[in-house]
Amino acid sequence: MEHITLLLGIVIVTALVFDFTNGFHDTANAMATTISTGALKPKTAVAMSAVLNLVGAFLSVEVAKTISGGIINEEGIRVEVIFAALVGAILWNLLTWLLGLPSSSSHALFGGLIGAAVMSAGWSSVNGPTIVTKILIPAVAAPVVAGIAAMLATRLTYRIGARADAKATKKGYRAGQIASAGLVSLAHGTNDAQKTMGIITLALVTGGVVAPDSNPPMWVIVSAGTAIALGTYLGGWRIIRTMGKGLTDLAPPQGFAAQTSAATAILASSHIGFSLSTTQVCSGSVLGAGIGRKGGVVRWSTATRMFAAWGLTLPAAGLVGAGAELLTKQGTWGTIATGVLLVAGAGAIWVLSRRQPVTVDNVNDIAAEPAGVVTTAIAAVTPPPAGPVSVVDATTADLKTTIPAPAPGAEPTRPATV
Numbered sequence: 001m002e003h004i005t006l007l008l009g010i011v012i013v014t015a016l017v018f019d020f021t022n023g024f025h026d027t028a029n030a031m032a033t034t035i036s037t038g039a040l041k042p043k044t045a046v047a048m049s050a051v052l053n054l055v056g057a058f059l060s061v062e063v064a065k066t067i068s069g070g071i072i073n074e075e076g077i078r079v080e081v082i083f084a085a086l087v088g089a090i091l092w093n094l095l096t097w098l099l100g101l102p103s104s105s106s107h108a109l110f111g112g113l114i115g116a117a118v119m120s121a122g123w124s125s126v127n128g129p130t131i132v133t134k135i136l137i138p139a140v141a142a143p144v145v146a147g148i149a150a151m152l153a154t155r156l157t158y159r160i161g162a163r164a165d166a167k168a169t170k171k172g173y174r175a176g177q178i179a180s181a182g183l184v185s186l187a188h189g190t191n192d193a194q195k196t197m198g199i200i201t202l203a204l205v206t207g208g209v210v211a212p213d214s215n216p217p218m219w220v221i222v223s224a225g226t227a228i229a230l231g232t233y234l235g236g237w238r239i240i241r242t243m244g245k246g247l248t249d250l251a252p253p254q255g256f257a258a259q260t261s262a263a264t265a266i267l268a269s270s271h272i273g274f275s276l277s278t279t280q281v282c283s284g285s286v287l288g289a290g291i292g293r294k295g296g297v298v299r300w301s302t303a304t305r306m307f308a309a310w311g312l313t314l315p316a317a318g319l320v321g322a323g324a325e326l327l328t329k330q331g332t333w334g335t336i337a338t339g340v341l342l343v344a345g346a347g348a349i350w351v352l353s354r355r356q357p358v359t360v361d362n363v364n365d366i367a368a369e370p371a372g373v374v375t376t377a378i379a380a381v382t383p384p385p386a387g388p389v390s391v392v393d394a395t396t397a398d399l400k401t402t403i404p405a406p407a408p409g410a411e412p413t414r415p416a417t418v
Contacts, residue, residue: 007335008079008207012200014086014342016227019196021093022105023053023231026192028243029102029262029282030184033255033289035363036244039177042235042360048178049185050233056189057197057225071110071135072117072202073125080328080335081116082203087342088112088321094349096309100238100246100358103309104277108317109195110135115318116325138269139277139310143284146265150285153257154292161253173252180259185232187266188278189225196224237358243283245364246302248290258282258289280310 030052031045040048089105089112096103110131117125161169197216200223204210210217216224244250250258262285266278283306290298324341327334 005079005207007083008203008209010339011079011083011086011203014083014090015196015200015203016223018086018090018093018105018109018199019193019224019227020231020234021090021097022192022196023050023228024234024236025093025097025105025231025239026188026279027232027234027236028239029278030181030188030259032240032243032282033250033258033286034177034181035240037177037250037252037255039174039252039255040181042237042240042363045181046233046235048182049188050229052182052185053189053193053232054225054229056186056191057193057221057228059186059190071113071127071130073121073127077117077121077125077206079203079207081120081325082113082199082206083335084116084119084324084328084338085109085112085321086199087324087338088115088317088319090342091320091345091349092313092317094346096313097236097238098349098353099305099309100242101306101309102239102243102279102283103306103313104139104279105192106195106277106279107135107139107310107313109199111314111317112321112324113199114314115321118318119322119325120329139280142265142269142277143280145284146261146281147284147288147291149261149264150258150288151292153261154254154289157253157257158293170252173256176256177252177259180256180263183263184259184266184278184282187263189228191266191269191278193224193228196227197221200224235360237360237363238353241358241363241365242302242306243286246299247283247286247306248296248298250286250289251293254289254293254296257292258285261285261288277310 027046027049030049031040031042034040035042035045086109089108092103092108092111093105114126114131194216197220200220201210201214201216204217204220205212205214248254259282262278262282265281265285287298287303290296324338327338327341
């Protein structure tokens, strides 16, 4: 600790700020379905999630090692690069939170780190194979796998519970949801808190404080776990609303199936060091649960916006990180200016969020999604009444006409009224 310079200290604090935003940005992953189905009260849910996020931070360091020694080459990377990367990640996190989109905090961090490293030392500073195998492939595969698992689990759950007592199953699913939500929170701490541990450890390696390939020091683990737990307790109500009510309407059996599938995928990835996005996994499982229920409705316009945010996260955060690194390369004044822009951007986003605040009191209030073109057209077509119509009101009387009689020699017919 005695070798930490002022700049390195600022980078560590900025990393913990990112960890805090990661916490409230990703609270929805664990607790959105539990809150939307009424299994837990909102404040109780986020408090429980915060505690388990803190516990999960101590369970593994595999993901932290992937970030600190796998994504970029430490040689030639300055501490300012880490700072620029965090600026890109924090601003993207806050922007997507403002829009209520459950984007990936993990990919925001990776994008910022890759963009800043490329701007600083060129493409050779990036470990392409590691990015492909441990970031891009899991990014595509994980939500699909979790979604399919949640769909199948939902169908199985409804089939098993079809003949069970409704009152008993309701209590059982409530307990199951609470347990599975706790498991997701634990998994989130195990996976996401380690990303900040990894970025701080990378900064310490870059600053010469610890040796390359070192595990995160204990004080890094404690501080990262505490920061993400505090952010989780704050509650990202905007994204909780989207995950809990905006994508689909979930019943307790669906919530249980979605959370169990997501927790299994996240814990398995943490064990093998895959730094996947818990947001994408949980969102995929929610969509799968919505599809898995017979007659379930998925709001595809919201899902499409979410998919677009997923695709934009890595390049957008990378561009901001690269721009911030370009500024810090100008010297001390550039680093100061980057910090000022970060604070100004965060403040502007917070002010905009106050125009339509989403709080614990209105988190489950969501307007119905406007009907699409096809739905509107179908609704506008009124089928004809069954059987003969005996009474025609005055408003339709002028629509009657008499079909003229056929030509001479033809079979006579009665006049018909239309």
